Amino acid sequence: MNGFVLGGTRSGVGKTVATLAVLRALEASERTVQPAKVGPDFIDPSHHEAVAGRPSRTLDLWLQGEDGLRRNYRRGEGDVCVVEGVMGLYDGDASSTAMVAAALDLPVVLVVDAKAGMESVAATALGFRQYAERAGRDVDVAGVIAQRAHGGRHEAGIRDALPEELTYLGRIPPTDELEIPDRHLGLHMGEESPIDADALDAAAEHLRVERLLELARAPTAPDAGGASAASSGTGRERTEKRVAVARDEAFCFYYPATIERLRERAEIVTFAPTDGDDLPDCDGVYLPGGYPELHAPTLAESPALDRLAERSADGLPILGECGGLIALSESLTTTDGERHAMAGALPADVQMHDRYRALDHVELEAKSNTLTAVSGATLRGHEFHYSSADVDADARFAFDVVRGDGIDEGRDGLTEHRTLGTYCHVHPESGAFDAFVDSL
Structure with missing residues (x-):
């Protein structure tokens, strides 16, 4: 083309x-x-x-x-x-x-x-x-x-x-x-x-x-002998797992390639928390980024967020990126000072600001095995957000930040049970979503 x-x-x-x-x-x-x-x-x-x-x-x-x-x-x-x-x-x-x-x-x-x-x-x-x-x-x-x-x-x-x-x-x-x-x-x-x-x-x-x-002209072709991170290694076959993906006005930041890759590996079912949808039956959940701050009162009343907290405590694998991290936190305070309860699956309170708090390409190094990477592996992504997270003193993080800001003092990937929330958005070429499906 x-x-x-x-x-x-x-x-x-x-x-x-x-x-x-x-x-x-x-x-x-x-x-x-x-x-x-x-x-x-x-x-x-x-x-x-x-x-x-x-x-x-x-x-x-x-x-x-x-x-x-x-x-x-x-x-x-x-x-x-x-x-x-x-x-x-x-x-x-x-x-x-x-x-x-x-x-x-x-x-x-x-x-x-x-x-x-x-x-x-x-x-x-x-x-x-x-x-x-x-x-x-x-x-x-x-x-x-x-x-x-x-x-x-x-x-x-x-x-x-x-x-x-x-x-x-x-x-x-x-x-x-x-x-x-x-x-x-x-x-x-x-x-x-x-x-x-x-x-x-x-x-x-x-x-x-x-x-x-x-x-217009044809581009350079990829190396025929090279294997993408998303298709190399073991455990990359189609599974019988079911992944619930939030898709609505609050969760609208996702790459088409991410949905494509998840569909290649698992059954995808979407739900809309801002429309009152409950969490579907599933083996894992992906909450992409978006604008939860614009829909905070609605999300606070969402049955899906209540269900996420329950399923998180039961050990259901849940991945939230940026807006997904916010929705999984204890609370969200908007710039007008209104505090709204979120899912409460991760030990953090999020505050929105008038100016952006981070904007950069990001590199993370896994401190231990987690939903999107094995211990010592690196993930490349990006962060762009107007919020900050006040985390509990005993909060656990899955990643050290090699480049970027992360959530707290050079750390990203707030984790509790098998729930992982990051400010970092990653692309499926990183292999993160294959690792996520393999963990289900």
């Missing part, structure tokens, strides 16, 4: 809107499009899915490694893959957009803010291309989309100023209807605040679809 990467000159330049317009333009040309996202983000992919009608693939070198990155790309389906970058093209020490584009050998379409520029847009784009050459980076900046550009003389000035080696690929017109509301952790989710379809269609009309398709 051919593809290309949409990289930005900086954060906030409008990569997501440009990506959605490109998805719309390609679909209007009757191409089947596979969206993807550089980095560990959950929110931008929800907007991709709302427009493209299929889950967006996560592409992150830190979480997946080069071969894992390439495998996840190849699991996508469609005529062309559109990859949205993260931050500015070269920003990020663990998995920048440039690193991912180079690992896949995909061309980069640079999104440049043209609100107050014409020839300067060309100069900026040329600088990004020449920076790769000077720094010895194998990054092919091949074209430009002008964000917030008017038509007529403005567009012509940008197009005519571009050197031959940079293809003009169209513009995104300036309009308030193309803005996505934001909040802590980023934008609103795609289902909450979808961009006006008519505005998106209007923007798509200004993109040069055939030129985009001419630029």
Whole structure:
């Protein structure tokens, strides 16, 4: 599947809107499009899915490694893959957009803010291309989309100023209807605040679809002899186990690859704690991250949380990541000072804050055997949260933090019975979810 990467000159330049317009333009040309996202983000992919009608693939070198990155790309389906970058093209020490584009050998379409520029847009784009050459980076900046550009003389000035080696690929017109509301952790989710379809269609009309398709190319294939962490080792066959996965507005941060891998290994049954669902009969539970703080009163009354506490005490394997950790704690206090009881399966009280408390790629080392790793093994993931956890003095932790912050003083993986809660989100390429199924 051919593809290309949409990289930005900086954060906030409008990569997501440009990506959605490109998805719309390609679909209007009757191409089947596979969206993807550089980095560990959950929110931008929800907007991709709302427009493209299929889950967006996560592409992150830190979480997946080069071969894992390439495998996840190849699991996508469609005529062309559109990859949205993260931050500015070269920003990020663990998995920048440039690193991912180079690992896949995909061309980069640079999104440049043209609100107050014409020839300067060309100069900026040329600088990004020449920076790769000077720094010895194998990054092919091949074209430009002008964000917030008017038509007529403005567009012509940008197009005519571009050197031959940079293809003009169209513009995104300036309009308030193309803005996505934001909040802590980023934008609103795609289902909450979808961009006006008519505005998106209007923007798509200004993109040069055939030129985009001419630029797209097939990525580097994964090593045929290499085995992914998710498929290597013993005990990886299909089981008869049943895993309950929370999926609703409070628990909406999960990678499509995680659900895919769990389905390959076990039967999956979903439940929605915010809709009043009880915990289904199961052999294990996965609580992904999300926004429990926005649904704290509802969760406090949820029969599923009461059942989680009971089943945790009985030794049921339960894994909670970030928002899942919060739901498994004793209580959650929101920024307005309201305290709400949570499941009480883990000895911690969580407090929400107005500013984020951690944001980084993470590496954990298992102190002993636990649900997602054997003793001494390392897991790579990421953390991004606005909460902190006040843990009991005798709390036990499964991981030491090699990189990142964790829950408490360089420790992550709060554990009680066979319940494990982390601030760290991991990808199935880490092998964590295979280990989880094997532990059931």
